[in-house]
Amino acid sequence: MSNKGITKREQDYSQWYLDIIERAELAENSSVRGCMVIKPYGYAIWELIQKELDKRIKESGHKNAYFPIFIPKSFFSKEASHVKGFAKECAIVTHYRLKESEDGKGVVVDESSKLKEELIVRPTSETIMYDTFSRWISSWRDLPLKINQWANIVRWERRTRPFLRTAEFLWQEGHTVYPTDEESKKEVAEMLQMYSDFAREYLAMETISGKKSESEKFAGAVDTYGIEAMMQDGKALQFGTSHDLGQNFAKAFGIMFTDKDGEKKYPYQNSWGVSTRMMGAMIMTHSDDNGLVLPPTISPVKVVIIPIFNEDEKEKVLSYCKDIKESLEDIDGVEIDDREYVSAGFKFNEWEKKGVPVRIEVGPKDIQNSQAVLVRRDTGEKENVGIEKIEDTVETMLKSIQDSLLSKSKELLVSKTHRVGSYEELKAVLSSEKGFVLAHWCGNSECEEKIKSETKATTRCLTKEGIGSSGKCIICGKESKEEWVFSVSY
């Protein structure tokens, strides 16, 4: 494998990802590509995200369940636009057995094991879940049905990209069935809000969210809503969706309930999910030239204590470090890096690359002065702190880092958002600093397509603020009541 053609920007990202993931080295001659290994440190971040998100999902009344990874092909084709949307990116299981090859070298597919009906490796679980739901639901008393699943899914994308678009990825998908359209639509909005709150409060990311255009919506949905973040290079990154499925899937899968009035009715459904891509968005939002910068909330190691010593002072320094660690017992994720075979400078650098929010340096000089040196990752500021004040200072510092990352993210988003009144202006912004561009669009897909093919920018979403704002479509000049967000996206 060669990275000769790699771009500058891409190199930056690989640098950030070093401790998190790596490309999976799959067998030679394999046509499987674009898979990733999530390293322990990266998975620890994912687990922290999972933990908090799972809590919030359960608070909304959902229960976790698990459905099969294999979906019979026939299920998949029950909803016409759904199959159309995913048909081009599926992995398909056709056989179930191998045998020794004739020449005795290795194994080949046993043709006699061909499946009567092929199985699709789930690209999303609507079909397999809703087939089951049709048996779980028969009365209004069974509703609402609120299910969430943490799973891996496979999408055989034509072109993959480490972290942002891999063939296999992890996600959470929530699926709800309601008796009425109003209740379902209300939740579609609530879950979108939950994602945006989570991003702000936990990942220190300011985002925008809103309705997707007809051409960008989920295959099989009535409406799709998305949440988007603005990256440092001016490109948008969508990392979560919430779909209003209406009765489309209920009708396709025969989900019916008998209502209080005794009539059989189709219920209304929604689904929503965020993936490991959210981690990618978070990393690309905060990180800098020295490596990752993690918000304290999701940093597996929040404080790292680095002892600096020679052989004579070793014991004294280490025991001083242990005292500091004990004084920080209320904080999860405090580590002492007592490795003797690497220098202090190496450790500083290494923990910076891992994005650890606070570093405490402890050497003989500090012991002499009953203090320690506290360094924050986001600004690099160093501060000498008296031993008795360390606990308070660390707590304040962690909070301050979290807040400051959020305001930085907010500033980035605001500074990279531009309102334009003409197509010329939009093109000018997109060819210079990119970012989110607010522009009026009549809703006609031809105008949308023209912008996409000429500038690479797509409609990202229609925010609440954009609804009802009057103006003229920047392409055709027709009256428009909607100001859309356009952007070049990942």
Add this chain to the structure above:
RNA sequence: CGGGGCGUAGUUCAGUUGGCUAGAACGCUGCGUUUGGGACGCAGAGGUCGCACGUUCAAGUCGUGUCGCCCCGACCA
């Protein structure tokens, strides 16, 4: 699937008009000295030059085929 770039040590790469025992840096192992911003010295391990066939006295280098990878496009979380 179109356009471009590549395949040599664990990694990143060098290798001239074909020529001697295929190199460097980083990483790895051992010993010693080090440790307040990516330490240093010495010794060592590590290769079927993607694969196949061909041209040649001679192939990492040239030709044909094949497999794979990366980047850009169309599609997508």
